[in-house]
Amino acid sequence: MTIDITVFGSPAPQGSKSFRGFAGNGRAIMTESSKKVRPWRQDVKAAAEISRAGAEPIDAPIRVRMIFTMPKPASAPKTRRTYPAKMPDLSKLVRSTEDALTDAGIWRDDSRVVECLARKVYPNEDPEALNTPGVRIFIDLYAAQAA
Numbered sequence: 001m002t003i004d005i006t007v008f009g010s011p012a013p014q015g016s017k018s019f020r021g022f023a024g025n026g027r028a029i030m031t032e033s034s035k036k037v038r039p040w041r042q043d044v045k046a047a048a049e050i051s052r053a054g055a056e057p058i059d060a061p062i063r064v065r066m067i068f069t070m071p072k073p074a075s076a077p078k079t080r081r082t083y084p085a086k087m088p089d090l091s092k093l094v095r096s097t098e099d100a101l102t103d104a105g106i107w108r109d110d111s112r113v114v115e116c117l118a119r120k121v122y123p124n125e126d127p128e129a130l131n132t133p134g135v136r137i138f139i140d141l142y143a144a145q146a147a
Contacts, residue, residue, distance in 0.1 A: 061114040
C-alpha cells in the first residue's frame with residue numbers, strides 16, 4: 001500500500017515562533033514568523049484529505065519520500081541542470097509538510113515516520129519533479145530490509 005499525494009503551490013518551511021505574550025489562562029501566545037507556512041500547510045492538508053478520503057490514520061511505522069519542486073530563479077542557467085542549494089532548508093520544508101499531514105489525519109503522529117528521504121529539485125530537472133512548484137509525497141508502511 002503506497003499513498004501518493006501531489007501538492008501544487010509554493011513549498012514553505014516551518015519557521016521559528018515568536019512570543020506574543022500570555023493568554024488569560026496563563027498560556028504563552030506564539031505566532032509563526034513566516035506568513036507562507038499557513039497557506040502551504042493548508043494546501044498539503046487539502047491534497048492529503050482527498051487522497052485518504054475518510055480512511056483511519058496510520059498507526060504503524062512508515063516510510064516517507066518527498067520530492068519538493070522549488071521555483072527556479074530567473075538567473076539560473078536554462079540549458080543545464082542546477083540544484084536548489086539555497087534557502088529554504090530541506091529539513092524545515094519536511095517539518096512543515098509532516099505537520100500538515102498529521103493535521104490531515106494521514107498518520108496518528110509524525111513520530112510514526114521511521115525513514116524519510118527528501119530532496120529539492122527544480123521543475124522538469126528530475127524524473128520525479130513537477131512542472132510547477134509543489135511536492136510529491138509517497139508514504140508506505142515500513143518493513144525493514146532482510147539482512
